[in-house]
Amino acid sequence: MQTQLPQSVLATADGRRADEILRACVHCGFCNATCPTYLLTGDELDGPRGRIYLIKDMLESDSPTTVARDHLDRCLTCRACETTCPSGVAYGELAEIGRNFVEARQPRALTERFVRGWLVRVLPAPNRLAFFARLGRLFRWMLPDYLARAVPQIRRAAPPVALKNHARRVVVLDGCVQRSTTPQVNAALARVLDAAGVKAIRASGEGCCGSLELHLGQQARARATIRANVDALYTAAADAEAIISTASGCGVTVKDYGRLLADDPLYAERARWISDHACDAAEYLARIDAPIGKADSATTVAWHSPCTLQHGQRVGGVVERLLERAGYQLVPVADRHLCCGSAGTYSVLQHELGDELRRQKLASLTANRPDVIVTANVGCQLHLRDGTDIPVRHWLELLG
Ligand code: SF4
Ligand code: SF4
Secondary structure (H helix, E strand, O other): OOOOOOHHHHOOHHHHHHHHHHHHOOOOOHHHHHOHHHHHHOOHHHOHHHHHHHHHHHHHHOOOOHHHHHHHHOOOOOOHHHHHOOOOOOHHHHHHHHHHHHHHHOOOOHHHHHHHHHHHHHOOOHHHHHHHHHHHHHOHHHOOHHHHHHOOOOOOOOOOOOOOOOOEEEEEOOOOHHHHHOOHHHHHHHHHHHHOOEEEEOOOOOOOOOHHHHHOOOHHHHHHHHHHHHHHHHHHOOOOOOEEEOOHHHHHHHOOHHHHOOOOOOOHHHHHHHHHHEEEHHHHHHHOOOOOOOOOOOOEEEEOOOHHHHHHOOOOOHHHHHHHHOOOEEOOOOOOOOOOOOOOOHHHHOHHHHHHHHHHHHHHHHOOOOOEEEEOOHHHHHHHHOOOOOOEEEHHHHHO
16 A cells, blocks of 8 residues: 655654555455454445555544544454454554544543543542442443443452462463452462462552553553553562463553553563563463363353454464363354454443444354353453353363
8 A cells, every 4th residue: 555644644653653554555355354343334434444544544634533533433453354464464553553643633522531531540440440330230220221231240359269389480460350350260270370380479569451541542541551560560570480361351462562662761671571471371371281170071162262362362272272171062153253342441332333243242152052151351251241141251260
């Protein structure tokens, strides 16, 4: 693709990177075939190729447009288009640049600013989230249906299990929403690691990974969050083998810390070190060939691979092999590459599209009547759980 970005844009690191990404696109449109929003709306501007053109036009004119922002808002950042693209276009990075460009120059309406500001302040803060979730459940009857269903149930952290003090250690990320809503997942991982002779430790001061702020185009806030996490993780992980995430939505961002802080003279090196040591729980358990206990072989499982695992981290087949080693029977699932509609705050901010994607995803996952649906990200788990009576769990809960 030919580009004519003005000097004012090319003078910035984001502008130069956007130019590089845009030039890699040959506008073939293959990516549209796997884009969930394009498949739903049939609108070229709701597909990756159309969004790429919108970002290009915006950067070439050096002025943001509400049309571009609306279509970027409707993008899930699932990155299925990246997996499909034969030219290796880094769409996720380009969308991030496009979003930051609009957010910095075009103020949103007051109500939108309020909702987005509230999400960014409440979701990553466990105490605030617990307060508002309890309040929300109390007054559920007053909320619109999509919000009433989205209010999470807060769970107490599982009581600490007496685990051995192994010499081999890994740092396990607590995250933010997962810490409050599904703390049993990290407890299950700690037990699996213990059986493998590895101690799971926490990083004091670790908080939200920053993905929420990145998705909402709040770049400065995200960078501050990431720097605080780098401080916490770098100290804690000094004698650890790996930094493990059990939420693929967090893992994909932590793996990207090196790129996100590459221009920060104080943090670049440590951020890269953290990215190099970050991995998903499945990658680590497969790497150390962890012993996996045998399960009830009659249990059938439908596996939903989050976009952040299959497209963002390009980790494919690993969880499936661990579950099969444990003796579970995996049922076939159609359209495995498509997003479930959770996508961070997408299920709230774009609830109509998010609800429809969940309906379609659950139709695929339940077609073969599994006993349980499993996934690898807290967002997908909570979103899918609200739409079915079949239990939706994290895959680690089946092993630990
Ligand atoms: S992003 Fe890739 S698949 Fe999509 S139009 Fe550009 S080159 Fe083709
Ligand atoms: S990230 Fe997902 S929703 Fe966004 S353009 Fe790519 S495939 Fe479509």
